Amino acid sequence: MSPRLLVLIPSAVAINLAMGFLTNQLGLPLYLDTIGTVLTAALAGPVVGVVTGLVSQVVRSLYEGFIWLPFGFVQVAIALLAALAARGRGFRSTAASLGWGAFTGVGGGVVSALISYVVFRGVTATGVTAVTTLLAGAGLTRAQAVTAASVGTDLVDKMIVFALVGAALRALPMRVAARYPWAVRAVGR
C-alpha cells in the first residue's frame, strides 16, 4: 500500500469518528459516520473505501465495545455503492448526490436491518432502537419495525453524507483533485 493511502485512510476514519462530535454539538439525530468512507471510495475507488469502512468499524469498536463490529458489513456496502456512484459521475451536482445517497441509504439500510434483527434482536444504537420501539408499540411486527426504522434513518443520513461529500469534491482545487483519478470522474470534469 502506498504511503499516500496509508495516510489517507486513517485520516478518513478519523473524519468518520469526528462527525459524531459535530452532529452531537448541532443536536442533529444523524450519524454521518460514513463521510470518510464515501470520500475515500469516491477519491480512490472501492478497495480503499472498503478498507476505510472496515478500519472505521474496528476502531469504533475499540472505543465503544466490540458489540458493533458486525455493522462493518454496512460500511462495506456503502463503500461499494459510493464507488459505483463515483463511476457514474454521481457527485457532479447536489441533486445527483442526493439521488445516489438515497439509493445507497436503502442498500445500507437493508444490510443494517438484517444485522440488527439477526445479531441484535432489534436493539442496537439508541436512535434507531427508539424508533423501532415506537413502531413496535404502534403494532408493527418486530421485523417490520426494525426494517422501517433502519431504512428510514439510513436514507436521510446517506443523502446528507453524499451531498456533503459531493460539495467537498467539487470544492477540491484541480491541483489536488488531479492526484485522485476517481475524484475527477466522480464530479464529472
Next chain:
Amino acid sequence: MKLHPYTPFLLVLATGLLAFLLPAPAGPAALYAVVAAAAVVTGMTRTVLAAALLTLPLWAFLLLLHAILPGGEGLAAAIAQGSRLGAVATASLMLIRGFEPSRFLDAASARGASLSAAYLVVSTLEAAPRLRRQAAAILEAQRARGLRIGGSAAGRLRALVPLTLPLVLGTLAEVDDRAMALEVRGFGGGQARTPLDPPSVTARDRMLRWAALLAVMASAAWRFL
C-alpha cells in the same frame, strides 16, 4: 508483567464467540460475571462501570421490547442479550485501556509481518483525537464568525456545510505532506522493520490463550453436538 499485545485481542474474540455459544440466559450472564470479575481483579473496576453505563440504554430498550411490549421473546431473552453486550463491551474496554500502539507495532514487526494493517489501526488511533480537536476548533471559529448552531432543524442542517467542508478539505490538503514525511523516513508499509522492543509471549499469555481456546471449543461442542 504485561501481556503480549495480541493476547487481549484473542481474549476479546473468545468473549464474543462465547457470548453467543453459551446456553442462554445462564451462560451469557455467567460470562458477564466472569469478565467483570477479571476486570475488578486486574484493577480496572472503573472499566466495568463505564461498560455498564454504555450498555444501560440498551438494557432499557431490551427490557421494553422483549419483556414489556407484546410480541417480545420474554425476560430471559432480554437478560441473555443484555449480558452478551455487557460482557463484550467490558472486555473490549479493558483492551483499549491497556492498548499500547507501539508495543502492538513492535509485535507485528517481530513477526516480520507486513506493517500496513498494524500501521492503519495505530495511526488511526493517533489521528482520531487530532481530528476531533480540529472539528472542535472549526466549530469555535465558525461560531466566532457568527454561525448559529441552534434554531430550526433546517438551520442546523445547513450549519453542517461550513463545519464539514473545512474538516474534509483541510485533511485532504495535509495528506500528501504526511505521506512524503513517511517516505522520507523509509516507511513503505510493505517492508519488514526492526522491532525496537519486541514483546515476549510469557507462560501467562500461553495459559490464557489455551484457556480461551478450550472454553470456545468446549462450548461449541456442547452447543452443536
Next chain:
Amino acid sequence: MSAVELEEVTFRYAGVDAPALAGVSLTVPEGTICWLYGSPGAGASTLLLAAAGLAPRFTGGSITGRVRLLGADPHAAEGRAALRGRVAYIGAVPDLQLSGVAGTVWEEVAFGPANLRWPVERIRAAVEDAAGRLGIEHLLGRRPSALSGGEKQRVVFASLLAFAPSVWLLDEADSALDAEGRAVVASLIGAERERGAAIVVAAEDADAMLAAADRVVLLDRGAMVFDGPPRELLGRELAWERGPGGTSIASLGRAALARCGSVRLAEPYPLDVREAVARWR
C-alpha cells in the same frame, strides 16, 4: 561527484498553466550550503520537492529534465531504493512531519532507522546521539503529539539526523523554532556541512542566511535569476526587483537613499551593522 544535480528541470502543477520551475539547472557539491531565495510562489519549495523525487509523485503535475541525487535518479524506483535513508527532506509544518505511530519521542526518532532495518543497538546509539545534538534528551519519554511546535521541530530534525543523511533538503524547516532553537539548528547544519553533507535550504531570513550560506540562488517565477555568494546579491537592487529584498540593514540603506538621494548611500547597500558603520560614519 556533486550531491545534487538538476539539469533543465521544468515542472508544472496540474491545472496551472505557468510552470512552477522553468528550465532550472543547479549543481550543489558535497560540503556546501546552498540557499534558495525568492518571494512566495517563486519555486523554491517546488525545487526542493523535485530534487527529492517527491514531486510529481506526491504532488501531481509533470516534470521534464534530469535530476540526480548522489548519482542516483530519485524519480526512478531503483534510484529511490539506492537513496533510502540518505536524503533528509523537512517541510515547514512540524506536525505534518511526525510519523503518527510513535508513543514517545524516543520511538519517533527511532522510526526511520527501524524502517531501514538497522540492528537495535545501532538504533539506540543513533537516537541518543541525535537527541543530544538537538538538546531534546529530556523529551525522549514524552508523547510527540503533546509537544510544543518548537519542540516538535527539534524532534523532526533529530529523527532525520538519526540516519546521518548525505543530503539535507530544508523547506522553511526552522519556522516553528524560537531563537534558541534556531541557533541549535544553525550549528547542527554547520556541523553537517563540515561532515560533508550537501545542504539545500529554502529560507526567508536574509540576515541569518547571509552568514550561513555558501551560495544563494534567487528564483523568480520558477526561473533562476541569480547564482552566487550572498554578499553579491543582498545589497543589490536585483534582490528587490526580482526577490523579497536584501538584509534588514541593506533595506534601511535603500530607504535612506530613496529619501536623501546622496551618492554615499548608493548601491551596493551595506549588508550588516559593521559595514554600515564603516560606510556611513
